[in-house]
Amino acid sequence: MLQSLESLVIRHTRRLPSPTGPAGEGDVAARQFDAALMSVGFKLSADLLERLSGLCEGAVVDIAVRTLATVREMVGDHVRHNVYFIDFPSNVPKTFDFWMSCIAGALDDDASRAGTLDQLRTGVVDLLTLPSYGNYRHTYAEMLAHHDGLIAAAGDRMTVLHLGEGLMSELSALYRALAGSSTPLGEDGLGDLRVLARICVHDPQPEAITVRENRAIVNEARVKADVPPLLDTVTDVLRLACALSGGDVSLRAPTRFRAMSRRVRRVLLGGLDAVVAAAPAKLADVPPYREVWKRLGERLHPHEYPQWPHAAEVFAVARGEKRARSFDSRVEALLGADDVFGATQLLRTAPGKLLRSLDHLLRTASTDGEREAVVVAVEEAVTEVSGRVLLSVREHFHNRGEDPGERRVFVNRLGRAWIGSDDRPPVPSAERKRLVAALDGEIRRRLPAVDRLLIDPDVLDVALPLSGKATASGLGVLPRGSVSPVEGDLLRFFVYWKQTRHRTDYDLSALVLDADYRTVSWLSYTSLAEVEGEHSGDITDAPEGASEFINLRLGAVRGTFVVPMVNIYAGEGFEDVAESFFGFMLRDAEQRGRPFEPHTVRMKSELRGPGRVALPLVFLRGSDGRWQAKWLHLYLRGTPTANRVEENQVSVARLVRGVVEREQLTVRHLTEMMADGATGPTLWDGTTVPEEPVTFIGLERPDGLHPESRVLTPENLRDLIPD
Known part of the structure; x- marks a missing residue:
């Protein structure tokens, strides 16, 4: 129980609850603990290292064992990542040559020879019937023996674990943060809130619990x-x-x-x-x-x-x-009778519904007077609407110009995505500008006064977390629509899954598109090696868990976009398997190491969504040649079986285009408003931290910040959304 509660705090806050135990000389064990953490891309902050050093060695070791188990799972290092081709990414054969070698092996096998000959006579061979196809041909230890140790690089990820308060204090604070969140939580967040609510039911409660799902828990x-x-x-x-x-x-x-x-x-x-x-x-x-x-x-x-x-x-x-009669049915009846004035007056009594119906009202209005009535009602109602709704509507109208697009991307709360035609008439420019001004004015009014604002430039293009449903659980994961820099020569995707009852075959693929979203090439089990990189080989059964990798040389990519995807070829869905996750690593060209090296992992996210095709993110090359990642967290329906990149490439390209070309509201939008009233807003240089308290907004909390500083990172970025 203790480990699970400590783990919950670490995952959400990157803080280790203040360690307790007999006093002693634990400095050697603490340094060993720090070294072990660094092997998986974490390290102890200075004050946490000092605190541990004052405990006895046994207490430090116990804490280290629990904490290492947590961070290894956070980064995906709690399982063994084997590869089909033992030397991957070296010596990966061409697909046709590999298939021919599998057939030759089947013909040399007395048990499979007759069946393979029968298939050859028909002209079609089922790869799954070939003994050497789809299953590991070597042990995990044998694979490790084929790889040199990783050469450390300055760009390797290093996540700092900070010293927290006592365990119960941390749990109570986390409970209030989750329960009082102004934005909906994801599935895992709700699960954690359920655990915390039982423990903290008699503790101080949030001032308000506005999200109804949170309130139910x-x-x-x-x-x-x-x-x-x-x-x-x-x-x-x-x-x-x-x-x-x-x-x-x-x-x-x-x-x-x-x-x-x-x-x-x-x-x-x-x-x-x-x-x-x-x-x-x-x-x-x-x-x-x-x-x-x-x-x-x-x-x-x-x-x-x-x-x-x-x-x-x-x-x-x-x-x-x-x-x-329901409120919505009364509104629909008025709009059905073309009574825009009446519908607007009724919606004015429910400000949130008014703003959510705004586009429909403006499209239905046929006169200047009706449109004026709608805009005036919104200008009066903005003070009564939640900050999340204000920002959502602001983002909507930012992407609603006078010329409607040909296609429209639809995404439901579960991440299921599809494309439809956009036949909506445009929103008139004058009304749109007034609405945007009213929304921005109210958002600016609600933002807190900031004495000193310190901003990590890498966080500026992170999309505002208007809903936890738009973000998967994991390490280094950002909300849908966020853009983050990609720095490194080698980009390596990985997927891991472990089936529950039935044979399950997930296929990791990468689709390369040009600037016009046309297919250039792909890497998958049907295309093991291309100019861009290599696939680690197809695994078709995962009773003990299985991994697949794709290695990409970014300098060799012939297109503008790289779209990693996970296709379910057969078996259990993403919500049915015992475990499944996706991630990517970045390495310098000279770095070697195993196929999976935990401290090169930049992102690891859980795969838990509807549909049979997962699209975690897309990588795009800018006009300056630099690469960025844009986060998708999307799922396509796909087909019940045999999903392949070849069949999905057109629908994936259309979906990616819709998401890439849509502009999300980002942290930049709010911080520019906050900076209007801040004293000395500065961009953090990545090294020096001020001695006085600041409001810091970044991807990770720097070590050494003043303890009274307010810190906003992706784990609690929802707190940036004004009430």
């Missing part, structure tokens, strides 16, 4: 601890019921409600009654989830509790016995 812990839940809408009660049944608090997937104790039924029905009694109009929120409410009613038995008549009204609405 917190309410689940409160009910189980016999603490009154926080409920102000009927849907809060529904989400809480789903949480208590182990269901989906986002309400996207159906929940199978469990039998509930009388105490829990009283909590839910009593809360429901109080919400409706205080605001009967909230019954209008019931119809969108009518069927879910019916199923919940079968578990709650509201007829047994006549003392809560308002709760019974909810289920009467769900059954159609009582009419309560």
Whole structure:
């Protein structure tokens, strides 16, 4: 339990909770711990090293064992990464030559000779029937023996672990940060919040919990601890019921409600009654989830509790016995009747919905007067809308010029992406400029005053984390649309997966596109070696886990874009396997080492999404010849089996084009506003840290910052979003 809680803090904060143990002379063990961390791309901060040195050797060793296990998993070094071709990236054969050698080997094998001859007579050979294809032909130890040690380089990643507060203090602070987040958390973030909410249910709580999914998780812990839940809408009660049944608090997937104790039924029905009694109009929120409410009613038995008549009204609405038109249906009816004035007036009572409906209203408006009414309503409502909505709408209109594009990229909350035609009429320029000015003015007003702002230039092009759903869990992962520099001669992708029950074959591929998004070449199991680089070989079964790699020489790439992808050829999906993750490493040309070297890993992200094709990011070459990564975190539906880069290249190119050419709001947008009122805003040179407290925004916290500094890194960048 201790290790899992420490691990949770380290993953989210890059801080090690203040080590405890008997005093002693642990300096030697602490330095050995630091050296072991450096082998996987981490190191101890100066104050953490000093703290450990004052403990006894045994305590330091125990802490080191726990911490090393955590950071190795963060970087993907907790598993053994073997390769099919033992010398990879050297001596990788041409695809045709390799296949012919597999056939020759099958003909030399008494057990497979007859079947292979039969296939050759038909003109088609199934590679999976060849004994030498698809499975490792050597052990992990034998593979390591073929590779020299890694030559250290100045550009290797080094992530600093800082000294934290006591474990319970760290857990409580992290709980408040996650529960009070102004943006939705990803799946792993919600899982961590569930753990923390149980531990911190009696600790100080966030000032507000505005994200409804977060509130449901917190309410689940409160009910189980016999603490009154926080409920102000009927849907809060529904989400809480789903949480208590182990269901989906986002309400996207159906929940199978469990039998509930009388105490829990009283909590839910009593809360429901109080919400409706205080605001009967909230019954209008019931119809969108009518069927879910019916199923919940079968578990709650509201007829047994006549003392809560308002709760019974909810289920009467769900059954159609009582009419309560939803807010959205009233808006749709007005727009269907071309009553833009009426729809705008109604939406003005729900400012968030007004801003989300803004594009539709402007497209529906047919007169200058209607458009003026819409813009005026928005200018009045911006002060009542969350910062996340303001920024989302601001980004939307930044990409909505007078000329609509031919194609439009759609991405749902799970990362499933698809392309559709963009037949929307343009938004008039005058109204668009007024709206952008109103949104920027309100955002600027809400940003905190900053005495001294210190900014790492590499963070400026990171997309604002408006939703945790747009970012996968992992190390060095940035929100969808972020751009980060790529510095190195060799770029190496890797994928690892371990199947649960069925034979599972994932195929790592890389598609090279030119400036017009046309295919130049690709690397995959069907194209093992090209001018650009090499593929490590196809693994088709992963009961003990399997890895595939692609090695790219960036100077040899003939195109403008490199798109790594993971195709599911057969077996379990990304959400069904025991484990799966993707990442990339960067190396200098003279560096050798194993196929997988943890301290050259720049990014490792979990693969957990819908669809059969994963697109983690795209690499693009600028006009100056320098390479950058743009983060996608997207999944294509693909086909049930046999997904290959050859079949996906057109749809992938269209999708990549849509994402690359869309401009996200970035950290730069907010920091330029913050700098307007800051004293001496500066760009960090990467070496010197000021002695006085600052607000630092960067990819990682520098060692030696004043302890009272406010630090914003990708792990807590959501705190930059104004309320």
